[in-house]
Amino acid sequence: MKIQFVYDKKWDRSDAKKGEVLSWKAFGAVIFWGFSFIATKVALKEVHPFTLLSLRYAIGALLLLLAQCSRDKVFLKAFSYRDWLHLFLLGAVGVSGLGLLQAFGLLYTTAINTGWIIAINPILIALAARLFLGETITVKKMSGILLGFFGVFLIISKGVFSFSLFRFTSTLGDLLVLASALAWTTFTVGGKGFLSRFTPLSTITAIMASGFLIILPLNILTGEWSKLLHLSLSTWIGIFFLGIFCSGLAYFFWYSALEKIDSSIVGMYLYLEPFVTLIGAYLFLGEGIHWVTLAGGGMILVGVYLVTWKISSLSSKCRPLLNGRQERRERIEGAD
Numbered sequence: 001m002k003i004q005f006v007y008d009k010k011w012d013r014s015d016a017k018k019g020e021v022l023s024w025k026a027f028g029a030v031i032f033w034g035f036s037f038i039a040t041k042v043a044l045k046e047v048h049p050f051t052l053l054s055l056r057y058a059i060g061a062l063l064l065l066l067a068q069c070s071r072d073k074v075f076l077k078a079f080s081y082r083d084w085l086h087l088f089l090l091g092a093v094g095v096s097g098l099g100l101l102q103a104f105g106l107l108y109t110t111a112i113n114t115g116w117i118i119a120i121n122p123i124l125i126a127l128a129a130r131l132f133l134g135e136t137i138t139v140k141k142m143s144g145i146l147l148g149f150f151g152v153f154l155i156i157s158k159g160v161f162s163f164s165l166f167r168f169t170s171t172l173g174d175l176l177v178l179a180s181a182l183a184w185t186t187f188t189v190g191g192k193g194f195l196s197r198f199t200p201l202s203t204i205t206a207i208m209a210s211g212f213l214i215i216l217p218l219n220i221l222t223g224e225w226s227k228l229l230h231l232s233l234s235t236w237i238g239i240f241f242l243g244i245f246c247s248g249l250a251y252f253f254w255y256s257a258l259e260k261i262d263s264s265i266v267g268m269y270l271y272l273e274p275f276v277t278l279i280g281a282y283l284f285l286g287e288g289i290h291w292v293t294l295a296g297g298g299m300i301l302v303g304v305y306l307v308t309w310k311i312s313s314l315s316s317k318c319r320p321l322l323n324g325r326q327e328r329r330e331r332i333e334g335a336d
Contacts (some may be wrong), residue, residue, distance in 0.1 A: 026269045027222025032250040034276025036242060037111035038284055040103060043238035046231050049103035050219040055239050057095065064205040067252045075202040087203075088210045095211025101180035109173025110287045115277030116155050116297035117177045119304060123148040124185040129189050132189055137159030144306025151299030152178065159292040161290035171194045178274035201255050208247065267308075271301060 043052050068075055079087065083286050106114060129135040137145075156174040195203055219225075231239075257266050274297055281287040 059243025091210030148303030
């Protein structure tokens with residue numbers, strides 16, 4: 001699960017180093033996120049999804065809290081009681097709900113399929129922006145949307161163009177992963193106005209904590225805590241990797257990169273994520289690489305490129321949220 005916003009509190013787009021396109025922090029964040037599906041597959045062999053996500057979000061929220069407190073110790077005061085209702089709703093959809101769909105999906109499908117299907121997020125958000133926000137869809141963007149959906153269909157169907165594809169065990173997992181992409185779309189488009197009022201790191205910290213608190217009761221009901229003492233070393237490595245690196249350091253690295261490099265440049269690194277997952281799943285999980293999956297994944301990436309090309313005022317991945325303060329400054333400057 002990844003949440004990106006425009007970063008602007010201590011950095012203005014004009015402060016970005018012109019011509020700078022390399023960022024080891026952005027690259028590291030993408031590596032961590034690419035391996036997240038692999039670590040999830042490993043941990044799910046011994047841990048229930050409720051338990052896994054509770055531990056992951058607890059660790060991630062703690063690290064993000066420490067990072068945010070080092071910048072602003074009283075950042076929680078910026079949220080009103082009504083804001084917390086919004087944060088918990090966003091946490092339910094964009095953290096716990098999305099995480100559960102992906103985790104249960106990975107019980108049935110491969111990490112490689114998951115990485116490619118999740119890559120369609122920008123296309124779904126572009127379509128939702130047209131339906132609910134009235135944004136324009138050009139012929140080029142529509143071509144990208146259609147190409148991306150056909151790529152997803154190829155991955156899910158494995159090239160079998162008949163109803164027999166529903167007999168595949170992996171089909172259920174693929175559909176759950178696709179549903180998680182729809183949950184992310186709902187989160188991004190539905191929370192656009194609210195999230196633009198706050199800085200990215202403070203918001204994701206509060207949302208991550210909210211998602212943890214929402215999923216914790218479900219974990220308590222399963223009674224899985226007693227099994228934690230008997231988990232293997234590989235499972236614990238997977239859990240701590242997800243919490244420390246994927247839900248903690250990756251976000252901190254990502255926003256640190258956005259402080260120095262334009263978001264449209266940083267966003268290009270996200271094209272590497274499905275390839276990282278593919279290589280990692282092949283090496284560590286022994287998952288097969290099939291031409292249909294590669295063809296479908298290629299179509300998704302080309303579709304994403306057609307949909308998001310020349311969008312410089314938005315942050316990277318999945319047509320991110322427009323920053324309200326930056327938008328107001330541009331209108332004031334234009335009036336002058």
